[in-house]
Amino acid sequence: MRYRLEKLYSENQIKERIDELCLVISQDYAGSDLVLVCVLRGSVYFAVDLTRRLTIPFTLDFISISNYGHETGPLGIVRITKDLDIPIAGKQVLVLEDIVDTGLSLNYLLRNLKTRHPSGLRVCTLLNVPARRLVEVPIDYQGFELPDVFAVGYGLDYHERYRNLMDIYALVRETD
Numbered sequence: 001m002r003y004r005l006e007k008l009y010s011e012n013q014i015k016e017r018i019d020e021l022c023l024v025i026s027q028d029y030a031g032s033d034l035v036l037v038c039v040l041r042g043s044v045y046f047a048v049d050l051t052r053r054l055t056i057p058f059t060l061d062f063i064s065i066s067n068y069g070h071e072t073g074p075l076g077i078v079r080i081t082k083d084l085d086i087p088i089a090g091k092q093v094l095v096l097e098d099i100v101d102t103g104l105s106l107n108y109l110l111r112n113l114k115t116r117h118p119s120g121l122r123v124c125t126l127l128n129v130p131a132r133r134l135v136e137v138p139i140d141y142q143g144f145e146l147p148d149v150f151a152v153g154y155g156l157d158y159h160e161r162y163r164n165l166m167d168i169y170a171l172v173r174e175t176d
């Protein structure tokens with residue numbers, strides 16, 4: 001199977017959008033005990049760029065979940081493979097995601113985090129693909145809305161490739 005990359009958003013467009021998000025998030029969370037939860041591994045690049053431009057104090061922590069559904073179809077079997085290191089009870093939690101697609105992983109993650117009684121729980125995703133949603137999830141902040149494509153670059157991989165690309169691309173199957 002041959003693929004080609006079609007550019008969706010440039011490094012500069014991503015940077016400008018993150019600047020805008022940071023303005024809003026810094027205002028919304030001013031004076032609160034903010035915990036940013038970065039969902040490994042795709043969101044690391046987004047989380048690094050976003051956190052460096054926030055103007056408010058925060059704690060950064062990481063969680064890793066695996067969704068076997070993406071290998072075999074939308075089964076939605078999700079589990080935590082690396083948990084948070086800090087307790088989030090009574091904290092304002094903002095989950096940082098690279099992309100929300102079916103919503104299955106995020107739905108699981110939000111239900112899990114809710115049981116730990118944060119005082120607030122919101123989601124910030126760089127990319128949102130509402131056309132592929134299987135379960136409704138609340139998105140509070142989003143970078144860009146995408147049509148039904150498979151995105152790579154800027155942390156997003158295809159079998160571990162393309163994470164290091166500065167821009168975001170759609171991976172398009174060649175039909176020849």
Ligand code: 5GP
Nearest residue numbers: 042099100101102103104105150151156157
């Ligand atoms: P969801 O559970 O919403 O379907 O997506 C879970 C995870 O699958 C995302 O956080 C992301 O890591 C991966 N994923 C979903 N859609 C895409 C995509 O278009 N490109 C890439 N590279 N990963 C995706």
Ligand code: MG
Nearest residue numbers: 039042098099
């Ligand atoms: Mg992810």
